[in-house]
Amino acid sequence: MKTKSILFIIPLLFMNTSNSQNDQLPYYEIPEYPSEYNEGTVVARMIDGLGFRYYWATEGLRDEDLIFKPSEDARTTEETVDHIYGLAKTILNSALKKPNTASEEPEMTFEEKRATTLKMLKQAADIFRESYDLSKFTMVFQRGENTTEYPFWNQINGPIADALWHCGQVVTHRRSSGNPYNSKASVLTGKVRN
Structure with missing residues (x-):
């Protein structure tokens, strides 16, 4: 009986690890x-x-990190994360050749927002990786009857550069709130040191 139980549990452990x-x-x-x-x-x-x-x-941000605000006029860390989410959505919409519209966003937890942002960036990168003509990927903003279109160049100095800038702010905020960035994550190699 014990052997059968163990034989039943072992495959479940592998399935759980795999998932x-x-x-x-x-x-x-x-x-x-x-x-x-x-x-x-x-x-x-x-x-x-x-x-x-x-x-x-954003890895390991605590509630106290998310509400941290370096000054009265500044954004909280969570508001900065929300802004990066919007920039990632703009980057992805350009990759999908979809206009950016003022739409209501679903209510999300920080973890859901973080996961969605990372997945949007990955999807956009995968689309661009297979592309040879970036001029086809304009940024289009629709506000009611008004439409504004920008060439891909503006994607580089706009949302991509802006999101990089704000990632630096999140790192600074978390350090100030007592939860520093994992120094084993090397931005030069894109790997995590042991």
Whole structure:
């Protein structure tokens, strides 16, 4: 009887381990770089770098970190995370060739927002990685009857650069609230040191 129970439990443990690995969020480490340089692979790598920085900037944030505000006029860490979420959505919409519209966002916990942001960045990077002509990926903003369109260049100095900037703010905020960034996460190599 004991042997049968053990034989039944062992496969369940492997299934559970397998499922938790499948549920792992993107950007714990940066994916291997492509063998060729082109427009799409370079932008994808920039977004991969952003994803890695965001992953580690937001990993292990506590409630007290999320409400931290360096000054009265500044955003809280959570408000900064919300802003990065919006920037990631803009980056993904460009990759999907969809306009950005003022729409209501579903209520999400911090962990849900973090996971969604990482998945949006990964999806955008994967699309751009397979692309050879970035001029097809404009940024379109629709506000009622008004539509504004920007060339892909604005994606680089706009949402991508802005999100990188704000990841740095999250790192600074968490250090100030007593929960520093994991120093084993190397932004140079995109790997986690042992």
